[in-house]
């Protein structure tokens with residue numbers, strides 16, 4: 001058995017390739033950003049061809065850096081930004097349109113129409129999702145309706161859909177020369193098209209969006225030795241490696257954080273935030289604005305489900321301070337600027353740039369900075385931005401407690417924003433529970449590697465994976481109950497001010 005496992009993490013802002021050893025330690029990595037294409041207000045696109053080229057490049061560079069070749073890898077896992085929608089031609093390999101990214105709100109009318117005639121409730125029940133611009137179904141419908149020739153090609157089985165996992169798997173396994181068209185249930189559970197109980201595409205849900213079934217990939221278990229094919233000799237690995245794991249990135253992080261027991265949860269702080277609570281083989285339907293989603297399905301074992309609180313804008317609010325306002329020159333500076341003040345000075349920032357996701361699901365919301373007085377400055381805004389990341393997470397934790405009865409005794413965290421020490425301290429303060437970060441904080445790639453490695457026997461069991469998890473850092477709450485209550489009441493008031501801002505009817 002080779003000594004290493006590789007994982008591609010195709011994220012919203014970048015694509016990385018990482019190589020891990022048996023202890024889950026990082027051996028090598030390379031990462032490249034891709035262009036964020038913003039053609040109009042609310043639209044966010046990526047170029048799928050650029051993403052495939054970046055994927056090739058990061059694999060080649062990381063292998064070269066480590067002095068490794070395909071034969072050194074026991075397996076390869078894929079993990080990806082979820083929901084982001086690619087439609088391409090299976091004969092030419094060319095995309096019909098740029099990928100429509102999960103944050104894109106162009107489908108707001110498609111989404112709001114679903115709730116006017118009862119279809120929304122069917123989607124809620126069967127797919128576990130509230131109708132929203134976030135998910136793939138409406139994005140596929142938009143491409144079918146707005147790009148010439150796609151509908152006919154889709155009906156003829158020529159135009160095919162995938163999230164970026166499927167797009168990369170197809171390319172890695174040969175593309176137009178026999179590429180496999182496949183996804184896993186974690187990704188499929190983000191489309192509004194899959195029945196959570198059967199783990200199959202659902203004809204009634206497909207009819208809501210006018211999507212031909214022939215467009216859709218096969219759904220294989222997230223960890224499986226054979227169903228995802230093998231990399232091609234002519235590809236970036238220059239050899240054959242079993243592709244044996246596929247997980248949406250937030251589910252991969254849950255696996256990387258070894259949240260295998262019911263009631264275990266992790267919160268990932270990246271472009272957005274995604275808190276997932278393992279609910280086991282039980283399907284828990286949320287009554288408080290969370291999603292029900294597939295957490296993972298390993299081999300022929302029954303699927304494990306999760307409740308998820310998805311927040312659209314967290315780390316990207318820090319990017320906004322840098323790129324749009326220019327008040328910081330790098331993300332890390334948000335911390336030193338925020339440290340210049342003791343507190344938020346009365347300022348709350350609700351970054352509802354894509355409407356509000358969990359637990360509100362309000363596409364009519366837009367961002368607001370409230371509570372300003374002449375006393376306030378850039379440092380208060382930086383502090384309010386970090387607090388917004390943490391208050392949004394608190395909203396989700398509250399909803400999770402109401403839905404599941406689970407009260408967290410610790411919150412496991414990962415993702416780019418967790419480099420911000422102040423932000424993590426604020427999170428512990430606002431929640432009143434300790435926040436804990438593992439030594440290997442690249443949990444997304446690690447989770448995909450775990451899924452791939454388990455499938456081929458590189459790791460023998462989930463218990464073996466649990467041995468690899470070690471705490472690297474912990475933040476203890478320091479605020480009093482009263483400070484917490486007053487601060488949170490202010491946040492709730494600020495959220496109210498963002499609602500009913502744009503007309504989506």
Ligand SMILES: Nc1ncnc2c1ncn2[C@@H]1O[C@H](COP(=O)(O)OP(=O)(O)O)[C@@H](O)[C@H]1O
Pocket residue numbers: 011012013014269270271272314315316317318319331332333334335415416417418419420
């Ligand atoms: N020190 C920091 N403080 C605050 N935010 C940070 C810091 N470092 C990175 N970020 C934010 O983290 C995000 C990137 O995290 P990452 O986990 O790589 O995201 P993704 O997987 O969504 O691409 C960016 O939005 C960036 O603004």
Ligand SMILES: O=P(O)(O)OC[C@H](O)CO
Pocket residue numbers: 010011012013080081082083102248249250270271272310
């Ligand atoms: O690529 P990330 O880390 O921003 O994650 C994006 C999520 O999968 C969107 O649902």
